[in-house]
Amino acid sequence: MKIDARTAKSLLPGQRLIVDGCPGLRLVATRTHRTWTYRYKSPIDGRMRQVALGHWPAMSLAAAAGEWERLRGEREAGVDPALVKRTARAQRQSKQPARVDIYTVEHLVSDYLQGHIRQRRKAKGAAEIARLFSRHLGTIALQTASALPRAAAFELLEKLSSTPVQANMLRRELAAAWDYAADAGRLPDSAVNWWRLVMRTRLRSKGTLTKQGHQDRAARVLSEAEIGALINWLPNFSPLIADILTMYLWTGTRGAEIVAMQAAEITQENDGWWWTIPKVKTKNARHKNATAQRVPLAGRALDVVQRRMRTAPPSGWLFPASTKDGRITHSDQKVVGVAVWFHMPGCQLRPQEQRPRLPVVGWTPHILRRTVRTLLASMGCPADVAESVLGHMRPGVEGIYNLHSYDAERRHWLQRLSDKLEQVAKT
Numbered sequence: 033m034k035i036d037a038r039t040a041k042s043l044l045p046g047q048r049l050i051v052d053g054c055p056g057l058r059l060v061a062t063r064t065h066r067t068w069t070y071r072y073k074s075p076i077d078g079r080m081r082q083v084a085l086g087h088w089p090a091m092s093l094a095a096a097a098g099e100w101e102r103l104r105g106e107r108e109a110g111v112d113p114a115l116v117k118r119t120a121r122a123q124r125q126s127k128q129p130a131r132v133d134i135y136t137v138e139h140l141v142s143d144y145l146q147g148h149i150r151q152r153r154k155a156k157g158a159a160e161i162a163r164l165f166s167r168h169l170g171t172i173a174l175q176t177a178s179a180l181p182r183a184a185a186f187e188l189l190e191k192l193s194s195t196p197v198q199a200n201m202l203r204r205e206l207a208a209a210w211d212y213a214a215d216a217g218r219l220p221d222s223a224v225n226w227w228r229l230v231m232r233t234r235l236r237s238k239g240t241l242t243k244q245g246h247q248d249r250a251a252r253v254l255s256e257a258e259i260g261a262l263i264n265w266l267p268n269f270s271p272l273i274a275d276i277l278t279m280y281l282w283t284g285t286r287g288a289e290i291v292a293m294q295a296a297e298i299t300q301e302n303d304g305w306w307w308t309i310p311k312v313k314t315k316n317a318r319h320k321n322a323t324a325q326r327v328p329l330a331g332r333a334l335d336v337v338q339r340r341m342r343t344a345p346p347s348g349w350l351f352p353a354s355t356k357d358g359r360i361t362h363s364d365q366k367v368v369g370v371a372v373w374f375h376m377p378g379c380q381l382r383p384q385e386q387r388p389r390l391p392v393v394g395w396t397p398h399i400l401r402r403t404v405r406t407l408l409a410s411m412g413c414p415a416d417v418a419e420s421v422l423g424h425m426r427p428g429v430e431g432i433y434n435l436h437s438y439d440a441e442r443r444h445w446l447q448r449l450s451d452k453l454e455q456v457a458k459t
Contacts, residue, residue, distance in 0.1 A: 057100040068096040081114040138173040144209035178223040185226040260456040282333035284404035287365040294348040305329040328443035331450030417441040
């Protein structure tokens with residue numbers, strides 16, 4: 033068949049043209065190329081073989097015919113052109129150094145998650161960091177970690193600058209991941225940890241955006257009047273949420289510790305009732321010098337615990353919840369925050385559903401811990417005792433040498449806190 037530019041261009045993928053006068057020479061079309069090939073019977077084993085000569089139009093018909101004639105001569109001399117080509121390629125590859133796998137950002141963060149995060153963080157926190165990486169890394173995950181340009185780090189954080197809390201968290205974890213890889217020898221000493229240099233002072237939250245503008249919740253604390261109004265409004269929540277918020281106010285403990293409370297952790301001792309939080313359940317679990325946290329129960333906190341112990345499931349969870357597969361576990365801390373937001377005056381979630389609105393705005397459950405700490409200070413509680421109530425570890429040398437339990441002091445001041453809360457609830 034006569035082959036010209038028009039007929040070559042009209043070939044569809046899978047079609048071929050045979051060149052008249054050149055047995056075995058053909059033009060084969062694929063989705064991306066049109067390739068000259070020589071198809072022949074091997075003089076060595078009699079099998080049909082095929083060898084590529086070049087692509088059209090870079091190789092013209094005349095050039096393809098010349099190459100066909102050369103290979104046909106080799107075949108007639110007893111040489112198999114395809115085997116020769118294959119042997120030459122194998123020899124070239126054997127002389128090349130072994131390929132070293134590229135250590136990408138994806139590999140780096142995976143090593144960090146497996147070797148550090150999942151070993152030292154609780155399951156919930158580890159899952160959050162994994163989700164953060166999976167959601168935000170994008171195409172940067174495929175880049176070589178040691179050669180990541182500064183501009184790429186800046187671009188990623190710049191995209192998240194509208195959510196500075198998320199951006200700061202991602203920046204902090206990526207910086208730690210780079211340090212971990214460098215310490216493990218998986219990055220060369222010349223690799224720069226751009227995450228510690230890029231946008232260091234630019235990712236600052238303006239606070240939560242409300243109808244009144246940005247509110248800086250880092251500085252938010254409830255006044256005595258607001259505390260009283262909230263305590264009296266608690267029955268408008270579900271019994272579960274009302275009891276958990278009561279525990280926040282009457283004990284100052286963390287939400288994750290409250291929702292995971294079990295009956296086996298409650299004991300009656302000579303000086304009253306105690307809730308002993310195992311070290312593994314505390315935020316300080318990763319610290320060597322941390323111990324179980326002892327929380328004296330007084331006032332409404334004791335009422336909540338005793339009432340819930342009477343109806344606790346066999347598992348002993350005082351704030352139980354059911355999973356999708358029917359198992360009983362403890363409630364999720366996030367449920368409390370969602371419930372509080374759902375009753376805020378500015379919440380537009382499910383507007384068709386009528387519900388009472390909170391008289392105290394601009395707060396979260398965690399702010400109740402700060403409120404407790406501030407209220408204790410206003411009552412004259414010593415700083416060491418107040419920090420012990422909140423479960424904070426003493427810093428530096430004092431944390432090593434001062435091993436006093438503060439049990440008696442915590443009971444004294446939490447009883448006074450209970451009396452104060454009842455007082456503000458009546459005013």
